Amino acid sequence: MSEQSDQERTEQPSEKRLREAREKGDIPRSRDLSGAVVVLAGVSALISGGERSLEHVRRIYGMGLGYGRDALFSDQLPGRVLSLAMHEAFALFAPVALATLLATLAAPVLLGGIHFSSQALQPKFERLDPLAGLGRIFALRGLVELAKSLVKLLLIGAVLLMVMKHWQAELMSTGRGDVGASMLKAMGLLGRAALLFGSILALIGGADALYQKFDHGKRLRMTKQELKDESKESEGNPELKGRIRQLQYQMARKRMMQELPKADVVIANPTHFAVALRYDEGRMGAPRVIAKGVDELAQQIRVVAGSHRIPLVEAPPLARALYATTQIDREIPAALYVAVAQVLAYVFQLKQAVVRGDEPPPAPQPDIDPDLMGPYKF
Known part of the structure; x- marks a missing residue:
């Protein structure tokens, strides 16, 4: 090892390097x-x-x-x-x-x-x-x-x-x-x-x-470049990991849009938020979020819902609270049961009114605790 190489090795050995050295009996x-x-x-x-x-x-x-x-x-x-x-x-x-x-x-x-190493033999x-x-x-x-x-x-x-x-x-x-x-x-x-x-x-x-x-x-000291290379090797290339995350997001989004036609209602505010709910009384303990999005994705959800004649209810506080508190394919929290029940009752009344040719009932505007909206309360 040259003197210059010794001077470059200024970093303490990583856990991986120490483990490999121990496996070799060093x-x-x-x-x-x-x-x-x-x-x-x-x-x-x-x-x-x-x-x-x-x-x-x-x-x-x-x-x-x-x-x-x-x-x-x-x-x-x-x-x-x-x-x-x-x-x-x-x-x-x-x-x-x-x-x-x-x-x-x-x-x-x-x-x-005490350590036994077969490599040392x-x-x-x-x-x-x-x-x-x-x-x-x-x-x-x-x-x-x-x-x-x-x-x-x-x-x-x-x-x-x-x-x-x-x-x-x-x-x-x-x-x-x-x-x-x-x-x-x-x-x-x-x-x-x-x-x-x-x-x-x-x-x-x-x-x-x-x-x-x-x-x-x-x-066992390492150079800065060796630490970077080892980090890339153990954690993966950041660009590759970013690409994998992007593909995973695209696949999840595609599955979500495929499930969207099964929704019973889409709760939205005028432009930014849209959350699709589905409720099967025989199989679910509570309504479940099957799709949600903001801005461009929210607009796509509204378009798909319109093409499949899924009722759209504009309730901005409830839409924000559902988006903040519930992940996709998860049941809504108990704190939102009453508000969502009001919306589902409205959807049922709306369908009955359409069948009978009556005037549609007024859309509900349930009260929502601002803390449930998380960072979206404003």
Whole structure:
């Protein structure tokens, strides 16, 4: 990756990029942090054993030093001693092995979590290229890893030398006095040294974990163009989406106009709004809006209604309220039941008057709550 390319990658990685990287097994990991957790767990388990661990060590040494005459001439001695020694060794190191095993499984949770990726197990033959390998060694990340190794070596070596110098008198005293007390003291010194070693690894691992997280985020950064391309890929081309919406609108409008001849009444104001209602008492709980429109579409609804001799009732407030509150193919709200019932009763009376040749009844003008008109109240 060139320096210019790094400078262009100024945007934080998207969720999609992070998810793809995780699927490939590319998540932040710190070997130093994992190693520190394992060492601290093992040392803690060993130290917590205390006298019990020392007793196992004594028994193992005792098996090699305490034999009777009959045992020495027995051909079963090696097998029996080996079996007992292995049993004592297992009892000594089993807690340590269990603690380190649990720490090995738990350590990844501290940074990137536990994740299995089948893609990470696939062979990558390009890694066998020696030139590419040299490039990775002398790349920035390779140099950083080399610097970290040198720092760990110098830091741990310096601290252990200081400890050895500070504990020199105690180390020398372990060769004098009672064997049991000397062994207990030596194991205590060894445990403290191992605990100090693990603590240093923990400090280094914590710093390395912060760096690995930063480096992982930096490697996955994106350019502004990559973000735009990914947005287009995931959300679709805006022009194509607009075209799809236009086609959907045209199809919905065509279906609406096809249903319009089934309307019982069209409620309109003089020019702007038109709403077609249908009511089937046996199949519907309330009148249903089967078509509606404003301006040009409202005029088309009026024309189609006229050609199919559908009654047209001009009630501007009710037309606006129906348009604002009810979607196509939905029943009207309860707040408009009375007003619509007045209109349907008028339509029924109008049809009866036409059949009998009477004068048409006066058109109703129902009262409508202005809040039901929404943005169309004025």
